[in-house]
Amino acid sequence: MSSLAAANRYAVALFDLAKEKNILQEISTELEAVQQVFEENTKLPKLLDHPNVSLEKKEQLIRESFTDLSSTVVNTMLLLLKKKRIDTVTLIAEQFQKLMQEEEKVAHAVVYTVKPLTDSEKSMISETFAKKIGKNTLHITNEIDPSLIGGMKIHIGDTIFDGSVEGQLERLRRELVPGKR
Template identity: 35%
Template sequence: MNASLAKRYAKALFDLAREQGTLDQVEAEVRLLDEVLHATPELMDLLTNPAVSDSELAQLLKDSFGDMTAIVVNTLLVMVENDRAAEVRALPRYVRELINDYRGIAEGIVTSAYPLSATDLKDVELVFGQKLGKTLQLKNVVDEEVIGGLRVQVGYTTYDDTIETKLTRLERELLNA
């Protein structure tokens, strides 16, 4: 897979959706596309199989996703036509990233020792969202290795306020004192 190629197709799809005022619909459709591709690895196997002709792939995509908006279906068809079917897998992620950036939204993960309540999760989203200047959509992941505290990862930035990290810092300070 070539990420830069997938990003180009995602950018083209995003630009068209923005121009046509269909960002919400395209976002929902690429989420569905992502779910289908994850749930049926056989589909990706077909898309990347050189023995399957472009016309067969195009028909498969029309049959599978023909009820989606024309710009989504046409993007998929152009990708197949240009021998970029392998990049279809990454398309939903990059489209969602572009839409989220456009809307000032960032997705991330908050890791904790136990499941956070909806209220606690919202509080974490608000606090870290203010730090980043974005609206956060965090997914809570429970890690039994975390003794206490939280680790928040948004993009390439990690805020680690776990007890383990605090103890490690304290140990370093004591050793360097």
């Protein structure tokens, strides 16, 4: 089983457990902290995966290093250690965050424009497109693209909304010139 598939299974199981216990936000925050520790300290995953370090010492290291975390997250990490899947902990945290966003109906969009958007423009785009994609909240990241003549392109996941001048001209050209698609 690939690391991503395994991470997804663990994330779903942890998500379901957290939802059942009504501690989704707490677990989400703790997983973000664990992810940050693993990403910033590259020696930790190597140590936890090293064959010459006993399982007991690895378990002790996790218990002592993550004393502020809930037993749910610590026990998940210990399980990952026993199943030799501790290397997937950052992937699990990422997958858990995706599940949280789905649960909260939150999405992220990258809006490409010629000039920076004002806060009111971001807010208007967020409200309009959140409704179109069935989300409650749409977080906007504005990227400046000098190749655009005008208008904007919006990327939400795998979907692109092309409201650029170039895109509008291309659609007009396809309508006016029959047979070329």
